[in-house]
Amino acid sequence: MAAPGRPVIEARYEQMFPTLEPAEVDRLRRFGERRAYRAGERLVGTGEISPGMFVVLTGEVAITQHSPLGRDEAIITHGPRSFMGELTQLSGRPSLVDAHAAKPVEALVIPPPRLRDVLVAEAELGERIMRALILRRVGLIQSGVAGPLIVGHAGDGDVLRLAGFLTRNGHPHHTLDSDSDSCAKTLIERFSVEPSELPIVLCPNGR
Helix, strand or coil, X not given: CECCCCHHHHCCHHHHCCCCCHHHHHHHHHHCEEEEECCCCEXXXXXXXXXXXXXXXXXXXXXXXXXXXXXXXXXXXXXXCCEECCCHHHHCCECCCEEEECCCEEEEEECHHHHHHHHHHCHHHHHHHHHHHHHHHHHHHHHCCCCCEEEECCCCHHHHHHHHHHHHCCCCCEEEECCXXXXXXXXXXXXXXXXXXXXXXXXXXXX
């Protein structure tokens, strides 16, 4: 696995992105279905409901975020015996990131109901998985690496209310100051937004 180099992740990297032992992978097989993906094939896209938690058996899965400016920003690459996902895999909520097979991939896909079974039937392993899923969600929230992008004047009441709503609901987001941030200005020009129309909120898929 390639580390993304963000401080919020580095602090508890081993807990957030553990590599399972071969015996642990074997214990998970009865809960999932083995699937194969071609190099470049998408496993799940931003805004889509993920089929579950992916345990990588062979190959590599690249996790990226599609920014509003149209760039794909790398987050992490999962290798063999690592697992892909965060708390959305338990709740059935839309994915906040994109996942593509960087190389041909074989993965064990564990759907949400069966993942909940793992947490009960495999208590110790389930606890490690749950801890990782929670920490990944916290990392996304703290870093604002995924989720909606709020563009508006710093300190504006509407901006604060939007950010507060997302924070209270545990949803990752990022705020750009329309007065000083060059990226914000580029977005305003791109979408032909008038000052009176601010703030705007852009979803992870760039819409």
